[in-house]
Structure formats: structure tokens, C-alpha cells
Amino acid sequence: MSNRLKTTFAGVEFKNPVVLASGTCGFGRELNEYFDIERLGGICSKGLLDHPHGGNDGIRIWETASGIMNSVGLENPGVDAFIENDLDWVNSKNLVNIVNLGGHSLDGYLKGMEKLNGVDLDILELNISCPNVKSGGMNFGTKTEVAREIVRKIRAVCRHKMVVKLSPNAENIVSLAQMCEEEGADGVSLVNTFLGMAVDLKKKAPVFNNVYAGLSGPAIKPIALRMVHQVAKAVSIPVMGLGGITTWEDAIEFIMAGAAVVQVGTATFMKPDISMDIIAGMERYLEENGYESIEEIRGIL
């Protein structure tokens, strides 16, 4: 493999711009049984809270036309258990280790951040956009001025490179991204899942206990692409693009729309090593079209 796919994001070097999205790959161990995860550019951990959390009750997954809806609700072992059991393993791998931190309250975010400040990792992905947590997550991430407080307070203490993960359910995703830049974020990642709903006709009731849940997969790709394009035009910090990326063509589209790095999420459920196909396809495209570097096509649209 050549160096065509090599790229730099906020000063962090990626051997290729393909990262597995938070919540779809655990901490990487399971997928490492299917392929060598060191072939990835990076990996985003399952969203962590400062404490262990059991997640949502009831149905957690539902298929839709060209997509899935999930309502896992930030089930996670907690930052402490992650540090004790998984962090060293991920750090020992030659790929960018992105750790996703969520919260139920400002205090929770700060506590989680304090613990993660004490360890090594490559990038912190601040999740202010989880739609499945009633008391936090997306609630922080839909209004720019509410989100500003949390981004400012975490930025003030975070000693790592920090990327803020944005919700497509935001009132104005462009102003949200601009705010992140103003507050000193090193980058933004977008989009998280779209809030959706499903109904069980037999029970005449919502499928999900939380009523609403997060839609992902190819169904959201055109909207995610549009949002990445708008945000990349409006900020000068780098953008990680995600939302329904399933093929190498999808990935190239996001790069052309302005993303420096792309994340693959739902597609991994179709084929555990689909990210390997995406990387190979991107490399081939660059070669066949005479590009020496992926950066030559970034943001050309």
C-alpha cells in the first residue's frame, strides 16, 4: 500500500482516513478477530460515561428502509473499567486511538474528563449528541449556546486533542460547529444519528421504550453529506465525516465534501471487515485517477 491515503488531522497522523465509529466496534477486540485493526486509520471507542451504565430497556434495534434505528442508551463499563481493561490494549495497536466521552450532566462529563486526562490517548471525541439519553447527550447538543457551556468547560480542562461529535438534530449544525471552533476544539465529527420513531402495529405502541431512537445507515447518507459540506465550508478546523458510509465511493464523496477523515459505523454490521474494502477502494480510486494524496481531493466541491 502506498502513502496516498496518509493524512493529518489536527496534527495527528492517520495512515489512512478510515476510522470505525463509536458504538459499532466496542473497543476493537472483537473486530480484531476478523481483520488486523492496525490496517485502520483509527478507532472510536464505545461511548463512555464516568460511571458504568446499563443502558436502555426494551427493544434496542429496529430495521428501517436502508437503515437501522438503535436505542442502546450508552450502556458502557465506565471510564475506570475501560482504562483498566482496554486502554493499554488499544494504545498498543498502531492506529489512532479515539476515545468517546459522553455524559448525563456537566458534572459527569467533567469527572470522566478528569480520569481520561490521567491517561494516554490520541484524540478525545466529546459526545454531546447521543439521542438515546434523556438527561443529557443530545440535550446538550441541539442548542448552540447550551452546548457552548459544556464545550468551553471541557476544553478548559482537557489536555488531549479534542473533537466534538455533533448531532444532526441540532437547531443549526453550522453555528454549532462554529461555536466549537470558537471554543478551541481541534475538530468536529458529524453526524451522529437522526432522531426517529417506529411503531409496532400489533401492540399499537412505539417500538422503543424511549419512543424515539437514533437512525443510521445508508438512509441518512445524503443528509449527512450535505451537513459535512456545509460545516466544512464554515469552519477552519478539520472535519470527520460520517453517516451511512458503506462503500469506498461514499467515503470519497465525504472527502470531496470536505471531510479529512471518515468514520464507518452501521456498515460494519453488514460485513465486519467492510472497512477494509473501503480502504482498498479509496486507494484504487486515487491511483487510477492519478492522485498522489487523498488531500488533493479534500473539499474540492
Next chain:
Amino acid sequence: MGKVQSNEALGEGFYLMRVEEKNNARMGQFYMLRAWETYPVLSRPISVYDADEESVSFLYKVVGKGTELLARLQAGDEITLDGAHGNGFPDLADKKRIALVGGGVGIAPLYLAAKTYKKENPQCIVDIYLGFSGKTVLTEEFESVCDKLTVNVGGFVTDDIDPAAYDAIVTCGPTVMMKVLYNKCVKSRTAAPLYVSMENRMACGIGACLVCSCRTSDGNRKVCKDGPVFLGSEVFNIE
């Protein structure tokens, strides 16, 4: 990639599919099956009905789009098999009397279980109890691998079993059926452990996504990786 050898409709939406695939699948494990490219997004977790070194068989019921597509497969078609996943049923070689209790399509993994238990300990008694809501399927096959087969149509198969008559009980079926059986075991004060094979909607099937989590006395466990087989007391004796 496996090759479908046969895919036979058994009535009531049940199908038996045999796939040519080298494997070392054990009783109670499952595969993620997929016979389409992109949609539906998710593969389908289907438990192993029977297996030898060269082939795996699946007894499944058409309940949605994915199983509908599986039902259309014909001999010679290709299918993606990912597995075998899960812990499978426990080794019960030290037990003299074993009951296997299944309801609906949950009967599927009990065939290989009976065969395996009989093979590992030919002296042990293996009785099978099957519950159907309508027409029965594969009862002759089940009868051929056990000491006594009890079939219940339209009623409660849990009414037919005396837990005190066994040293171990294995069950797979609707959660409500397994819970009734668990309560019956508790009430009978039997010392026989009850092993339940849980079913849940899955996304990844390999323990990465936490979609199939199940509350247990030991905290959340992944049905796909920590299970699907748990002790009845782990999943039903919780607050």
C-alpha cells in the same frame, strides 16, 4: 461463503436449510446468516439445528424480511455464514437424566443437543418436550435422537414436565415459556440446574455493539457472546 444443499418448507412457516460448510459448530451455538448484499442491513442470527464436519443445518421460521429472503434460497445458491457464535449448551456428561424443553422455533437447537448428550454419555436418559402452536414439524427426527418425546400442540408444554424427574434441564423458546419453566423448577425444589437459551435482536453478533444485552444477576451480559445460554437463575431471579 457456504453453498445451500437443500432448503425445505416444513409448513407453518418453518424451513430446514442445509448448507455445505466446513465447521466445528457445537450444540446451542448460532450463525449470522446473510444471503443478500446491503438490505436488510443486519444479518440474521439463526441457531444450529444439526451439524457434521462438512455441513450445518438450520431450522428457522419466516417472521420478517430477512427470513423471507432465506426461505427463497435454493440448492446451489450461496449464503454467507459467520460463526459459529455463542457459548452453546453446557457439557452434562455427569448427568443421568436430562430434559430438553422447546417451544416454537426454539426447538431448533435441541436436536443437536440431544444427539450430543446421547453420544457423550450413551447411558444417560434424554427426554424431549416440544410445544407447538399449530402443526408439528420434525417430530420423527426429534424422536429418533431421544428416549422419550412429548409433543404439546396448542397448550403449555411446561405443563407436561416434572422437573423433579431430571438432573438437568435445557430450554429454548419464548421468554415467557422459559420463565414459567424456571418458576416451576423453583417450586419443585429440584436441584437440577436449568439452562436457558435466550433470544434477542442482534446487530453485530460478535459482542461489539451491545444491542442484545440481557439483564442478569451478574449485571448486563451479551446474549451473542456471553450467551445465548445462561442459568435460569441468572436471568429470571433478578430484581
